[in-house]
Amino acid sequence: MKIASSALLLFAALPAWGCAPELTCDETFDGGGDVVGASDTNADGIPDSRWVVTEPCEDIVSEPPEPVTLQKQPPHLSGNSPPKQASGEWCMNLSLIKDDMGVPQIKEGEDGFYPWIPRLPLQQHSAPGQPVWYDAYVDYGQDNQYAFGAVLSGVHRIEIPAKCMTQQGVPMTCAGLIPGLTEKYAETEAQLGKSTGTVSTSNWACANAPSGYGCECAFNMTVTYDATTGPGGTFAASDDLLTHFDQVGEGTPFLTNYTVSGNTLSMSGYRRRALFGIDGLRTLKLQRVVCNDGVQGVGEEGVDCGYNCPAAPTCP
Numbered sequence: 123m124k125i126a127s128s129a130l131l132l133f134a135a136l137p138a139w140g141c142a143p144e145l146t147c148d149e150t151f152d153g154g155g156d157v158v159g160a161s162d163t164n165a166d167g168i169p170d171s172r173w174v175v176t177e178p179c180e181d182i183v184s185e186p187p188e189p190v191t192l193q194k195q196p197p198h199l200s201g202n203s204p205p206k207q208a209s210g211e212w213c214m215n216l217s218l219i220k221d222d223m224g225v226p227q228i229k230e231g232e233d234g235f236y237p238w239i240p241r242l243p244l245q246q247h248s249a250p251g252q253p254v255w256y257d258a259y260v261d262y263g264q265d266n267q268y269a270f271g272a273v274l275s276g277v278h279r280i281e282i283p284a285k286c287m288t289q290q291g292v293p294m295t296c297a298g299l300i301p302g303l304t305e306k307y308a309e310t311e312a313q314l315g316k317s318t319g320t321v322s323t324s325n326w327a328c329a330n331a332p333s334g335y336g337c338e339c340a341f342n343m344t345v346t347y348d349a350t351t352g353p354g355g356t357f358a359a360s361d362d363l364l365t366h367f368d369q370v371g372e373g374t375p376f377l378t379n380y381t382v383s384g385n386t387l388s389m390s391g392y393r394r395r396a397l398f399g400i401d402g403l404r405t406l407k408l409q410r411v412v413c414n415d416g417v418q419g420v421g422e423e424g425v426d427c428g429y430n431c432p433a434a435p436t437c438p
Contacts, residue, residue, distance in 0.1 A: 147179040147404035150390050152362040155382025157262040159410070170263040172430055173387050173408035174421035175256040175272075178244050181402040237303070239312040239321060241402055242274040242345060253409075253420045259430060260387075260398075260408065262357065268366060269354040270398045274319070274345040282328075284335040296328040296337035303339070312345040316374060316399035317353055319345040353398045363392065368399065385410035 159171045245257045258272035282299065304323055312319040321343065328339040347353075355369030364378045376399065377392035389397065390405040397403040411421035413431035421430040424437030 147181055147390075149179070149388075149405050151379050151381045151388040151405070153381035153383075154359065154362040155380070155387075157359065157364070157380070157382060157387060158264050168264045170261060172411045172421070173260045173262070174411055174430060175244060175258040175406050176254055176409045176420060177407035178256060178258070178403070179405040180243055181404050182241050182243060237307050237310050239307075239310060239314070239343075239345065240276075240278060241314050242276040242278075242343060245273040245275040245344070252418070255409065255420045258406075259411075259421070266356050266358065267354075268357045270347065270352045272347045272352065272398075272400070274314075274400075276343060277340060278323075278343040279338065279340045281331060282337040282339065286336065296330060296339070299328050299337060299339065300326045307343070314345070315396055315401035316368075317347055318351055319347045320351060321345055347398075347400075364389070366398075374399075385412065 157171060157173070158169055160169050161171065247255055247257045256272075259270070261267075261269045282296075304326060307321050307323045310321050312321050323344070324342045326339060326341040328337050330336075331338045351370070353366065353368045353370055355367045357367065358365045362379055362381065364380050365375055366378070367375050376395060376397075378389040378397060379392055380387065380389040387408040387410070388406070389408075391397050391403075394404065397406060409420040411430045412419055413422065413426045413433065416425065418425045422428045427434035427437040429435050
């Protein structure tokens with residue numbers, strides 16, 4: 123897996139993967155081929171193929187924050203990070219109130235409070251000793267329909283300035299931030315390019331910052347693109363180009379260079395464009411899932427079973 127990363131400023135600190143190798147996502151695949159095949163993997167009477175990612179190349183770069191006066195729309199819609207401190211604390215719209223039991227809680231301010239969602243890497247699924255594959259797939263059907271799904275995950279760290287902890291005279295402890303922040307992240311959509319994903323967090327830990335001012339929090343973050351939120355629609359093949367007409371996202375067609383060799387599919391964004399509307403997703407190598415060969419292969423959680431095998435989505 124190849125990743126390039128840059129510093130995440132102000133509210134978001136460096137992700138857990140830290141410094142990454144120099145980016146080498148410069149491959150362009152050609153040759154074309156049949157992405158569907160003759161097997162009916164989901165038993166709907168239409169030949170299709172599910173391909174799972176085995177080697178992604180991702181250019182994970184986060185844009186620097188913009189001053190609040192330059193932002194045209196909320197960060198959760200624009201993909202922008204919180205404004206710079208020079209324009210006021212990013213949490214200036216964060217209101218702290220007490221509930222009926224006197225417990226401090228986070229309440230949305232007049233202009234709204236929107237957590238920043240960073241670009242995270244694809245989540246690796248395979249267990250040690252098994253072939254490497256990721257929670258990312260593409261379905262291609264004989265009816266010229268396609269669907270893409272993926273899970274992005276990583277450890278995220280944020281720093282809450284001390285000023286944010288005493289809004290409206292309601293003191294908030296570091297641990298007291300966790301329920302409210304968990305709720306706000308869950309309400310936020312991740313628009314990382316032209317595709318929109320759902321956000322979930324877990325394993326929160328918040329403590330006083332080493333500087334003694336404010337809090338630092340670390341937690342696991344997951345962004346999920348599925349059949350509802352991920353890109354999907356129709357596709358057309360011509361020579362070594364696949365054109366995808368996205369009917370789930372913004373509806374903008376995107377092209378990929380590709381080649382099929384047996385049960386291996388390799389693709390790259392046409393003219394270095396992002397794949398499947400996710401910023402930084404540059405090239406993918408995928409393996410066809412074969413759920414009827416009597417062995418545990420790529421994309422399977424057991425022998426011929428798992429969520430990538432429609433006939434046996436759960437394993438014994």
